[in-house]
């Protein structure tokens with residue numbers, strides 16, 4: 001927040017301000033020709049499995065390369081916090097910050113969910129978004145952000161001295177411990193910043209603080225992904241419900257979320273291959 005200013009303005013201020021913005025990471029070199037193939041393939045999806053995520057809880061799910069998965073609103077407006085891992089190496093996980101640097105504050109169709117260093121490859125491509133009509137509103141808000149983190153008991157403790165155990169961070173940790181036998185200490189270290197599915201967020205105009213509004217999601221809405229490698233997903237139904245009031249408490253009305261896994265005959269995938277980890281040689285200038 002740039003509110004408290006103590007320094008004098010320099011005499012040459014006019015030569016220091018007003019430069020034109022340049023996109024840091026132009027993303028037009030990232031392959032996206034597969035999207036039209038995926039849009040044709042999704043006409044032939046066959047449902048394989050469904051997982052219901054209870055309110056204020058999380059569950060894990062596995063998706064193999066070449067399959068699709070959907071996160072769907074059921075019963076009422078509800079926000080979901082999504083973690084994605086390489087199924088065979090949980091150290092390779094979704095990198096919200098770099099994905100944001102590549103695609104901006106909120107994700108939608110065609111955007112790829114990149115993994116952490118030293119892997120940096122697409123874990124999944126978003127193939128459909130029934131909320132893409134929302135675009136950005138007059139406050140700069142939109143859905144499916146990668147600017148938030150995940151609600152957690154530490155920040156809750158810091159700000160309000162509460163011990164609350166059903167924040168998304170704890171829900172995701174608990175799911176990894178209970179369903180994947182990950183040790184508690186390790187589990188909470190590999191839980192990472194999420195894709196905030198269906199959450200309506202932005203930065204305030206004046207202080208640029210993270211804000212949220214009631215999500216426009218309604219039952220039947222979904223966000224769909226294509227798995228570019230074998231994935232372990234973990235999804236938390238946020239205790240904030242539609243995140244229209246508060247989170248990190250039992251106050252908000254919460255609903256379940258549904259994850260469905262869909263397979264498709266490989267002939268429709270036109271020889272799309274699994275994504276490859278970065279081929280940077282990792283020398284870092286040390287000879």
Ligand SMILES: [Zn+2]
Nearest residue numbers: 151168238239
């Ligand atoms: Zn949450």
